[in-house]
Amino acid sequence: MEYEDELLVFGDFIKGTCxxxxxxxxxxxxxxxxLLHPLERQTQPVLPGEAVSERSHSSKGKxxxxxxxxxxxxPDKIVKAFSRSAAGHKMPSPSDxxxxxxxxxxxxxxxxxxxxxxxxxxxxxxxxxxxxDRLRAVRQDMVIQGLPAAxxxxxxxxxVKFHVFAGYWLCGKPIHLYDPKINGSFLTExxxxxxxxxxxxxxxxxxxxxxxxxNTSTQETxxxxxxxxxxxxxxxxxxxxxxxxxxxxxxxxxYLKDCKCCVMHLAFQISLASWRGNYVKVCSSMKTxxxxxxxxAALHLPSVRRHALMVMTTAYSNKVLKFxxxxxQQHLLWxxxxxxxxxxxxxxxxxxxxxxxxxxxxxxKGTFDLNAKQIQPSRLFWIDNHLSNSxxxxxxxx
Amino acid sequence: xxxxxxxxxxxxVSNAWNSRNNVKLSNVLSLRHAHALSSKLQIxxxxxxxxxxxxxxxxxxxxxxxxxIWALNVPDYAEAYRCQSALVLTFARMLQxxxxxxxxxxxxxxxxxxLRLLAIQADKHxxxxxxxxxxxxxxxxxxxxxxxxxxxxxxNRASNExxxxxxxxxxxxxxxxxxxxxxxxxxxxxxxxxxxxxxLKDRFPVSQQVTYRYYVGRKAMFDSNYKSAGDYLTYAxxxxxxxxxxxxxxxxxxxxxxxxxxxxxxxxxxxxxxxxLQFWDLVQGVQSGDVRRxxxxxxxxxxxxxxxxxxxxxxxxxxIAYRNLFKKVYLLLRTHQIPMDALLCALRMMDIEDIDLxxxxxxxANLIYEGKIKGYISHQHxxxxxxxxxxxxxxxxxx
Numbered sequence: 001m002e003y004e005d006e007l008l009v010f011g012d013f014i015k016g017t018c019x020x021x022x023x024x025x026x027x028x029x030x031x032x033x034x035l036l037h038p039l040e041r042q043t044q045p046v047l048p049g050e051a052v053s054e055r056s057h058s059s060k061g062k063x064x065x066x067x068x069x070x071x072x073x074x075p076d077k078i079v080k081a082f083s084r085s086a087a088g089h090k091m092p093s094p095s096d097x098x099x100x101x102x103x104x105x106x107x108x109x110x111x112x113x114x115x116x117x118x119x120x121x122x123x124x125x126x127x128x129x130x131x132x133d134r135l136r137a138v139r140q141d142m143v144i145q146g147l148p149a150a151x152x153x154x155x156x157x158x159x160v161k162f163h164v165f166a167g168y169w170l171c172g173k174p175i176h177l178y179d180p181k182i183n184g185s186f187l188t189e190x191x192x193x194x195x196x197x198x199x200x201x202x203x204x205x206x207x208x209x210x211x212x213x214x215n216t217s218t219q220e221t222x223x224x225x226x227x228x229x230x231x232x233x234x235x236x237x238x239x240x241x242x243x244x245x246x247x248x249x250x251x252x253x254x255y256l257k258d259c260k261c262c263v264m265h266l267a268f269q270i271s272l273a274s275w276r277g278n279y280v281k282v283c284s285s286m287k288t289x290x291x292x293x294x295x296x297a298a299l300h301l302p303s304v305r306r307h308a309l310m311v312m313t314t315a316y317s318n319k320v321l322k323f324x325x326x327x328x329q330q331h332l333l334w335x336x337x338x339x340x341x342x343x344x345x346x347x348x349x350x351x352x353x354x355x356x357x358x359x360x361x362x363x364x365k366g367t368f369d370l371n372a373k374q375i376q377p378s379r380l381f382w383i384d385n386h387l388s389n390s391x392x393x394x395x396x397x398x
Numbered sequence: 399x400x401x402x403x404x405x406x407x408x409x410x411v412s413n414a415w416n417s418r419n420n421v422k423l424s425n426v427l428s429l430r431h432a433h434a435l436s437s438k439l440q441i442x443x444x445x446x447x448x449x450x451x452x453x454x455x456x457x458x459x460x461x462x463x464x465x466x467i468w469a470l471n472v473p474d475y476a477e478a479y480r481c482q483s484a485l486v487l488t489f490a491r492m493l494q495x496x497x498x499x500x501x502x503x504x505x506x507x508x509x510x511x512x513l514r515l516l517a518i519q520a521d522k523h524x525x526x527x528x529x530x531x532x533x534x535x536x537x538x539x540x541x542x543x544x545x546x547x548x549x550x551x552x553x554n555r556a557s558n559e560x561x562x563x564x565x566x567x568x569x570x571x572x573x574x575x576x577x578x579x580x581x582x583x584x585x586x587x588x589x590x591x592x593x594x595x596x597x598l599k600d601r602f603p604v605s606q607q608v609t610y611r612y613y614v615g616r617k618a619m620f621d622s623n624y625k626s627a628g629d630y631l632t633y634a635x636x637x638x639x640x641x642x643x644x645x646x647x648x649x650x651x652x653x654x655x656x657x658x659x660x661x662x663x664x665x666x667x668x669x670x671x672x673x674x675l676q677f678w679d680l681v682q683g684v685q686s687g688d689v690r691r692x693x694x695x696x697x698x699x700x701x702x703x704x705x706x707x708x709x710x711x712x713x714x715x716x717x718i719a720y721r722n723l724f725k726k727v728y729l730l731l732r733t734h735q736i737p738m739d740a741l742l743c744a745l746r747m748m749d750i751e752d753i754d755l756x757x758x759x760x761x762x763a764n765l766i767y768e769g770k771i772k773g774y775i776s777h778q779h780x781x782x783x784x785x786x787x788x789x790x791x792x793x794x795x796x797x
Contacts, residue, residue: 243620243710244583250709254701272713277767280760315763316775323777331756 013146016097021106022078023096030081031073039114039130040078041071079106082137098141100151108397110134111158116393119169125177128166132186135159139190149200156194157227161292161396163187164234168295169387171377180299191235198228230292233267237289237296240282240304241274267293274300279308283333291386292395299377305332306374309347313368322352322360335381347372402436404447411460412451420504427463427505429470429482429512439464440471455492459485459509466516479520479535482513486542494549498556503565506546510572513539518579533580540576540585543569551592558598567593567602567610574613586617608634608645616652619711628656647672655711658684659718661793676702684715687722689748718793720761721770723748724782725790734773734789738762738780755780769796 018024030036080098083089098106115131118124142155163186170178232252239245249268266285273281282304286297308331316323329340337359341351348369350362387395402410407426410433414422425431433439441464448457448464462485469478486509493502517539524532547569553562570589577585593599593610602610615630631653638646654664654677663681676699683692696703696712703709727744728736742758762782765771772791773784784790 243622244581246710247707248581250704254704272710275710276713276717277764278757278760280757284757311763311767315766316777318774318776321774321776321778327777 014091014097014144015094016099016102016141016145017094018096018098019102020075021098021102021109022073022080023098025096026080027073027075027078030078031071034071035081036071036073036078037130039127040073042074079110079134080137080141082133082140085140092144097145098138099145100147100155103138103141103147103155106138107135107155107158111162111396112393115162115165116389116396119387119389119392125170125173128170128178131162132166132183135162136186139193149197152197153194153201153227156190156197157231158396159190160187160194160231160234163190164238164292164296165392165396168298168379168383171299171379187238191231191238194231195235198231229262229264233263233293234296236264236267236271237293237300240271240297240300242271243275246271246275263290263293270297274304277307277311279304279311280331283331286333287382291383291391294380294383298380298383301333301380302375302377305343306347308332309344309349310368310370313349313363314365316363317365319364322362325351325359325361328361333380343375346375401438402433403438404441407433407436407439408447408451408460411456412453415453415456418501420501423502424505424508427459428508429466429516434467434470440468442468455488455495458488459492462488475516475520475523476535479513479516479539482509482516483538483542485509486513487545490542490545490549493546493562498560500553500556500560500562500564503550503562503568506565507568510543510546510569513542514572514576517576536576536580540573540580543573543576547573547589563596563598564602566596566598567606571606571609571613574610578613578616583617583620586613590614590617604637605639608638612645612649619652619656624656624659628653628660631656643672647674650674651706652708652711655680655708655715659711659714659793661718661796680712680715684719684722687719687724687726689716689719689723689745689750692716692719693749717761717765717768717770720745721765721790721793724762724765724771728784728789734784734786735779736782736784738775738782741782 110131114127138155142152163183167180167183167187171180232249236245236249253264253268270282270285286294289297325337325340329337334340341353344351344361348367350367352360352362411426414426426433445461448460451457462481465481466478469481489506489509493506496502517535520535521532547566550562550565550569570593573589574586577583611630612634615627615634618627618630631649635646635649635653638649650672651674654674657664658681663685664677666678669675669677679695680692683695692715703712723744724741727740731740738755738758741762742755745753745758759775762771762775766773770793771784772789773782775782
């Protein structure tokens with residue numbers, strides 16, 4: 001059964017009435033139980049040496065709290081936290097659920113005022129954890145109330161972009177601070193749900209179905225279409241070279257023939273190139289992508305490079321001949337010579353750094369270490385150059 | 399039989415049950431049998447009449463069956479589907495309680511097949527309401543089929559003749575059809591493992607083996623295991639009954655491109671016989687290294703190829719076309735040291751415009767890596783140096 005259909009069948013969804021980002025009852029409970037996130041508390045003079053982060057709060061929390069009896073939430077900052085629905089939990093009452101306008105307000109607040117601030121600070125990871133949790137609660141409210149697809153789309157698009165950005169921005173952080181697997185699973189959850197919602201909206205445009213959400217003007221559908229292509233392109237890039245994703249996309253592209261310049265075509269071509277092992281094309285086309293797509297693609301660079309080096313070890317294998325490191329760096333998008341050396345040596349490929357000749361790499365069959373673990377992805381200067389607090393806000397919100 | 403009264407029908411049922419006649423039992427529970435059309439059986443609830451039979455646990459199954467017949471006549475596909483799933487689950491329980499016995503398998507095949515067909519109908523009906531493609535019923539049907547599968551697979555005690563394990567392959571085939579329909583190929587893996595590890599593996603009826611290998615072959619194809627995909631599909635094609643022309647055609651749709659990747663080109667008359675001439679342009683393009691022709695052909699029949707799910711596979715054919723093109727350049731230049739420029743020039747002649755030396759090298763590098771060209775690239779001299787012996791080994795000789 002498709003989503004909209006489900007809504008018809010199971011018709012009676014509970015409707016929330018909470019107009020705030022956080023229900024009153026939850027705010028009171030969390031004030032009482034001292035469960036406020038530092039980003040939600042009323043601003044007070046921060047004591048020297050006390051960074052605003054959840055960890056420092058939990059370790060020194062008690063002393064801190066005793067000194068400040070005034071433990072209050074800032075009503076403009078507190079956001080409903082995620083809590084797992086489980087046996088023993090009561091069905092939430094309407095006053096605990098936020099209808100679409102409040103949810104939209106919440107998402108905008110989280111992205112604009114929390115996620116796109118202080119991105120350079122090391123404590124951004126705390127903001128990430130905060131936003132991730134609160135967005136999850138938004139999705140929960142969204143599902144419980146069975147919101148119409150068009151509204152779900154508006155909520156999900158910024159979430160997808162946020163997780164793409166975070167996946168890129170935090171890559172290479174130690175695992176106890178940030179786990180790429182978990183971010184990846186949130187991202188897949190959001191984008192898959194989003195694509196289902198796009199399908200549901202299409203179903204509504206189908207003649208003969210009941211007109212729902214009549215106020216969607218043509219302008220809006222046009223806008224929605226562009227974002228839809230972008231999101232499909234993102235899905236392709238996230239699953240770069242994945243045959244299943246490519247197969248699904250090839251079907252969609254059949255009906256997109258007139259939109260040749262569309263990002264989805266470009267994304268499809270890049271993913272296809274990756275599937276064929278054409279590392280040169282993958283890397284050269286990557287640079288033409290928009291920042292958001294680039295961020296998703298950057299996470300695949302280690303696997304693209306690994307494959308490239310593996311192929312080249314065989315294809316350029318010769319006892320005498322060498323391959324210039326500079327060219328390798330250029331083709332596979334390394335940022336400096338040392339990264340080239342490091343990664344080549346990691347896979348067991350000899351590097352010639354002697355000063356009187358041009359630095360080069362020596363490919364020889366059998367030297368590639370198949371057991372060497374793939375290198376972690378890292379950030380790229382030419383993407384980072386585009387990113388500041390304000391541009392991130394723009395990328396995430398528009 | 400199309401005018402069965404309820405009493406006649408129930409007599410048939412008890413007859414089949416008491417005489418342990420598997421064909422008859424399968425017939426009286428089938429939705430594709432004549433009795434399903436009888437207007438006298440189309441009653442919303444036949445519980446009381448059935449209770450007279452005192453054939454527990456079969457009575458529950460029969461009640462559900464009658465309800466399905468009624469719902470199909472209304473027609474209420476959702477209800478029919480719901481009752482058929484209940485029927486299958488009850489049947490699975492009944493099957494489990496019949497220890498050391500497998501005469502119910504035939505009837506099980508019937509009710510399971512009916513369930514899958516009903517699920518497709520229910521989904522189709524849902525989709526026609528205009529909410530896009532719906533697959534929910536089919537997804538749920540897989541769960542019921544799995545219930546039966548578990549009963550069969552877990553029957554370890556019984557002897558070889560009596561074991562319910564004989565039901566495994568038919569159920570696996572049904573499940574394959576569902577999983578391919580809902581695009582969840584990863585779920586096929588445990589099923590394949592279950593059959594592979596079974597001692598009965600090669601002793602199932604040929605018809606089931608053909609279906610089984612058709613799907614396992616397609617799965618292998620998606621996993622890029624072309625060699626084993628070729629083997630499975632070849633078996634399916636060769637053993638498929640010669641009158642099942644439609645099935646043979648379906649097998650060929652996948653077998654032809656896979657064989658081409660492995661280096662075997664189909665004959666034109668074969669393609670003609672099975673109405674698959676869409677492939678002929680591809681064959682000629684690949685054979686002569688005419689990448690342009692291949693691209694045109696792919697574009698021209700794009701819809702057909704995409705709908706069959708082989709568009710990506712054809713992208714692999716391009717690699718072979720490149721190999722053949724490069725081989726031509728090699729033969730023309732009559733040298734073992736082929737300038738990269740010459741290869742690039744050949745690619746540009748094929749209307750591939752946005753390509754440079756770096757990408758040409760990359761394509762050649764992949765070909766060498768895959769063993770399709772023997773030799774190495776000298777970056778310094780911008781040359782492809784090919785082996786003196788057998789520089790372009792026949793594709794069929796590769797791993």
